Amino acid sequence: MAAGLHSTRFYALLKREFQRYVRRPWNTFLPPMITNVLYFSVFGVILGARIEEIQGFSYILFLLPGLVVLGAISNAFENASFSIFHGRWNKYIHETLTSPLSYTEMVLAYVLSSASRGVIVGVIIAIIGALFTPVGIAQPFYLVAFMLVVTLLFASLGIVGGLVADDFDHLTVMNQFILRPLVFFGGVFYSLEILPPLWRTVSLLNPMVYMVNGVRYGFLGYSDVDPNAALAVLSGLTVAVVVIDVVLFARGYGLTD
Amino acid sequence: MTLAIEATDLVKEYGDVRALSGLSLAVERGEFFGLLGPNGAGKTTFINTLVGLVRKTGGEVRVFGDDVEDDYRKVRNSIGLAPQEFNVDRFFPIREVLMHKAGYHGVSEAEAKRRADEALELVGIYDKRHTRFDWLSGGMKRRLLLARAIVTDPDLLILDEPTAGVDVQLRHDLWEIINRLNDEGTTILLTTHYIEEAERLCDRVAIMDNGRKVTVATPEELMERGSDTITVELRDPPASAPRLDGAVTEIEDVRLEHDRLVVRVEGGGGRVAPRLLNALEDRGHEITDIEISRTSLEEIFVELTEGQRGEVERDGPERDTLEAY
Numbered sequence: 005m006a007a008g009l010h011s012t013r014f015y016a017l018l019k020r021e022f023q024r025y026v027r028r029p030w031n032t033f034l035p036p037m038i039t040n041v042l043y044f045s046v047f048g049v050i051l052g053a054r055i056e057e058i059q060g061f062s063y064i065l066f067l068l069p070g071l072v073v074l075g076a077i078s079n080a081f082e083n084a085s086f087s088i089f090h091g092r093w094n095k096y097i098h099e100t101l102t103s104p105l106s107y108t109e110m111v112l113a114y115v116l117s118s119a120s121r122g123v124i125v126g127v128i129i130a131i132i133g134a135l136f137t138p139v140g141i142a143q144p145f146y147l148v149a150f151m152l153v154v155t156l157l158f159a160s161l162g163i164v165g166g167l168v169a170d171d172f173d174h175l176t177v178m179n180q181f182i183l184r185p186l187v188f189f190g191g192v193f194y195s196l197e198i199l200p201p202l203w204r205t206v207s208l209l210n211p212m213v214y215m216v217n218g219v220r221y222g223f224l225g226y227s228d229v230d231p232n233a234a235l236a237v238l239s240g241l242t243v244a245v246v247v248i249d250v251v252l253f254a255r256g257y258g259l260t261d
Numbered sequence: 262m263t264l265a266i267e268a269t270d271l272v273k274e275y276g277d278v279r280a281l282s283g284l285s286l287a288v289e290r291g292e293f294f295g296l297l298g299p300n301g302a303g304k305t306t307f308i309n310t311l312v313g314l315v316r317k318t319g320g321e322v323r324v325f326g327d328d329v330e331d332d333y334r335k336v337r338n339s340i341g342l343a344p345q346e347f348n349v350d351r352f353f354p355i356r357e358v359l360m361h362k363a364g365y366h367g368v369s370e371a372e373a374k375r376r377a378d379e380a381l382e383l384v385g386i387y388d389k390r391h392t393r394f395d396w397l398s399g400g401m402k403r404r405l406l407l408a409r410a411i412v413t414d415p416d417l418l419i420l421d422e423p424t425a426g427v428d429v430q431l432r433h434d435l436w437e438i439i440n441r442l443n444d445e446g447t448t449i450l451l452t453t454h455y456i457e458e459a460e461r462l463c464d465r466v467a468i469m470d471n472g473r474k475v476t477v478a479t480p481e482e483l484m485e486r487g488s489d490t491i492t493v494e495l496r497d498p499p500a501s502a503p504r505l506d507g508a509v510t511e512i513e514d515v516r517l518e519h520d521r522l523v524v525r526v527e528g529g530g531g532r533v534a535p536r537l538l539n540a541l542e543d544r545g546h547e548i549t550d551i552e553i554s555r556t557s558l559e560e561i562f563v564e565l566t567e568g569q570r571g572e573v574e575r576d577g578p579e580r581d582t583l584e585a586y
């Protein structure tokens with residue numbers, strides 16, 4: 005089993021990574037809770053009352069899936085990039101690097117644990133949203149599938165981020181200048197239908213559009229794009245990024261001198 | 262029998278810096294092997310190539326016959342490393358840190374817990390098991406590094422300056438622990454700047470300088486290579502040092518210090534002394550006292566590493582100054 009999974013080794017790292025964030029709920033779960041209470045109050049309740057229904061849904065209901073995606077992917081990304089970067093910075097990632105884990109095992113442990121944080125935060129945000137407005141789940145399969153694939157994708161991108169960063173500031177930059185704009189123009193706050201045709205087409209190049217619409221389809225049964233195509237493309241992308249992670253680990257990029 | 266470590270023409274370049282330039286070294290299974298050399302000699306770089314923290318630029322290294330890159334998992338499984346720099350997980354109490362490390366090596370959780378406690382007790386910080394690394398004292402941190410290195414029950418234990426900055430008590434504790442592990446069959450690679458430590462513990466030592474091996478020998482052999490000093494007290498000291506090199510071939514240098522003649526000789530002073538005394542008496546000097554002092558390993562070390570520098574810079578302007586010493 006040259007590149008396969010050895011359960012004890014792999015679970016040891018997976019568990020360590022999982023416990024790292026679960027044991028610090030004030031740092032990991034409280035901030036997104038506060039932020040999303042604010043989002044739902046201001047955008048959903050106060051502004052939402054003055055915004056027309058979108059595709060037959062109240063604005064706050066339309067907003068909810070977008071906020072779930074936003075919280076889930078940024079937490080998945082942040083967890084992976086922070087864990088890798090912090091470990092490099094303080095050199096304790098050597099504990100894993102000098103162990104007989106395969107590079108695939110290392111990457112999968114970091115990716116799965118970070119994705120799990122994204123999913124947990126997503127669930128928390130959905131619950132907060134449900135306190136503001138009743139929400140059902142129209143397409144459970146799609147909801148689960150999209151939540152898994154978007155958190156896995158951003159967890160694996162977070163690994164790349166954690167490996168290329170040379171400084172804590174780089175992590176902030178990635179979040180502020182790449183993640184945020186993609187999310188804000190990704191249809192979290194509006195439907196593509198309200199855009200002029202040119203911008204609607206341009207928006208379709210933004211991968212975030214497919215994630216937000218996929219999760220929205222799961223909750224509301226409505227999507228601006230074809231959910232099956234979106235799921236296929238995002239899954240392909242996730243596999244590709246995970247492969248890149250493994251290659252970077254195997255080459256020791258950012259990890260070895 | 263396969264060697265514990267076998268390096269052949271190992272090269273590591275960091276940009277312009279050549280940290281290892283053609284290092285070849287063999288460490289036998291079960292051996293207690295010392296790696297000595299001045300700061301920047303390449304000791305840590307060499308160690309890090311074994312565990313995958315440094316990518317070699319060229320050459321080959323095997324650990325128990327396995328290539329460090331092709332069979333990286335087997336190699337890493339067999340090594341326990343207590344590094345020079347602290348690199349311990351800060352998120353977890355130290356007992357869990359040890360359990361994690363054992364887990365990464367495929368040890369089940371129950372067994373990992375048992376081993377973690379055992380290792381902490383062995384190095385004497387079991388009381389601190391619920392503490393995080395940052396809250397340990399400097400010496401306790403060193404102890405933890407050793408505990409983490411042995412918790413995976415390695416066949417090759419590598420200690421990169423384990424006694425740097427620790428008190429005498431801890432140093433002796435560490436010596437005892439690693440000596441016992443060595444007796445039980447663990448191969449040990451130790452780097453240190455305390456020559457006395459190498460002399461006391463190691464079966465063989467390699468002296469490195471400028472990324473290369475200068476020599477490999479037992480501590481005793483190294484001592485033989487040094488020059489001893491014979492100090493002779495004369496009743497009527499002459500005005501200048503008598504010329505004795507014709508009479509005793511081992512003589513390297515003769516100096517007159519007040520009423521004493523200080524003679525540096527190659528090899529063991531005990532063998533040379535009788536002939537030296539005869540030669541002096543032949544020349545009419547009366548001897549009142551004699552003292553032979555052996556060179557310390559430390560002096561030999563300095564000689565060897567400086568000599569190497571001289572060789573590297575053979576054509577450089579420093580040549581004359583170096584030879585004047």
Ligand SMILES: Nc1ncnc2c1ncn2[C@@H]1O[C@H](COP(=O)(O)OP(=O)(O)OP(=O)(O)O)[C@@H](O)[C@H]1O
Nearest residue numbers: 261275278280298299300301302303304305306307
């Ligand atoms: N990451 C690095 N990047 C660039 N140069 C490095 C790096 N690590 C080590 N070096 C250089 O490589 C050479 C060997 O360093 P190394 O740490 O192996 O020496 P050492 O023998 O362990 O020294 P010491 O006794 O001080 O620990 C030095 O010139 C050092 O500056």
Ligand SMILES: [Mg+2]
Nearest residue numbers: 304305306345
């Ligand atoms: Mg060093």
